[in-house]
Amino acid sequence: MKKNLVFLAVAAIGFAGCNGGFKKSDGGLLYNIVDDKSGTNITNNDFVSANVIAKTDADSVLFSTYDTGHPAFLTIPAKLQSKGDIYSAMMLLSEGDSAEVKVNADSLFKKGMPKPPGFKGKFVIYEIKINKVISKGKLSDQVFGGRIQDYFKTEAAKMKAAEPGKIQKYIADHKINATKSDSGLYYQITKQGSGALPAKGDTVVVNYTGRFVTNGKVFETSDKAVAQKEKVFNPMAPYKPIHIPVGINAVIKGWDQGLMMLNKGAQATLVIPSNLAYGEQGFQAIGPYTPLAFDVEVIDIIHPNPNAPKPVMPQLPGQPSAK
Known part of the structure; x- marks a missing residue:
């Protein structure tokens, strides 16, 4: 469960490079929309539930929300740090859409992202599937938050069943x-x-x-x-x-x-x-x-030695902690 490449950590990192079949947005974002459903595009302050696969251009998977059993949840910032960041990619999509987003690996890892052990390749490719969008619009924070909580409860009930x-x-x-x-x-x-x-x-x-x-x-x-x-x-x-x-x-x-x-x-x-x-x-x-x-x-x-100090539990992310 090591967080080799956590999806949310790349939110403020720009994209670079070029590859055949991908379009380039105004901010230099490289993307390919695979499924384009009808609907209003995601915008600032919206809540988004998305499944994400991050892989190399050699098709080696680095991270997948499908493995963890639950999607990534995030809120689009009120103001984007860059026209070419990951939120920009999502704002090209609507609920039900899916897309591929390509990141130049050298650019990504130079901007603070830890390089996964044994990483090889020129690009990191994100496959994004938008599951749910809750629009903020003119909703009050209380009403907006309530709708998000209702969504979490519904999804939790499905997972439990x-x-x-x-x-x-x-x-x-x-x-x-x-x-x-x-x-x-x-x-x-x-x-x-x-x-x-x-x-x-x-x-x-x-x-x-x-x-x-x-x-x-x-x-x-x-x-x-x-x-x-x-x-x-x-x-x-x-x-x-x-x-x-x-x-x-x-x-x-x-x-x-x-x-x-x-x-x-x-x-x-x-x-x-x-x-x-x-x-x-x-x-x-x-x-x-x-x-x-x-x-x-x-x-x-x-067996315990009453005179010995208590053992220090190793803090491995995958270790089954009681807390």
Whole structure:
């Protein structure tokens, strides 16, 4: 879940370069409208929900809202910083439209955007699909905000209703012989360990790989080989087992419950519904009502030493925090 290229961060960055098939706007913006629906174009102060894929010109995906399970939400500024920024691209579109926007990679990364590890290519191409537009117009801030909140509630209800089906599809597609706990956690112990199970307050040393249930893509892992294979490798990541104190609500409920069923050497797959993960609020790139899947391996179980300092939890973006 490393934010290699977060869509909203490029809002104020201009576009440069040229490529066949793309048009150039007055501000030098390169764009290609793929679907053009009838409707009023997006304008200043409008609220927009959009799905976005960022990829290289070699078609290697850098970031996708489809992976995270929820779109990007933003409000068009009252005044644009540049005629060629990302908001300018959206103001060429209306609800239901889709477009490709091309960014010169050198220009993009020189203006403060971190370059993704292993990036190759001349351009970053954004595929934008406008899902919903709520026009500000002459609405008061209170009425405008209320309409946005109503939209969020409607979308959250849809995601909540779709969650059980996503879980069952993932289990079936990956041939997981899952057992469902009383709390709703789905798990399969794929390798039995040895020794006693961890007790409350023990620290479990674990390797893990987290996947989005929507498509099975890896969003975080402690295993370097997996990161390289799944093309999510980050040279800044430590890639080593993490230490998780269990039974004290230090992590999400699905992890707490799952790890306490595993002894040293055990391996398991945990499919965690959102009520045992990040719930209706979500967390960073994880949207509301998002179920997650983890492959875990218990490397060791450390019993607490009352005289030892408390372990410092690694702040990995993909680590399942309880907060």
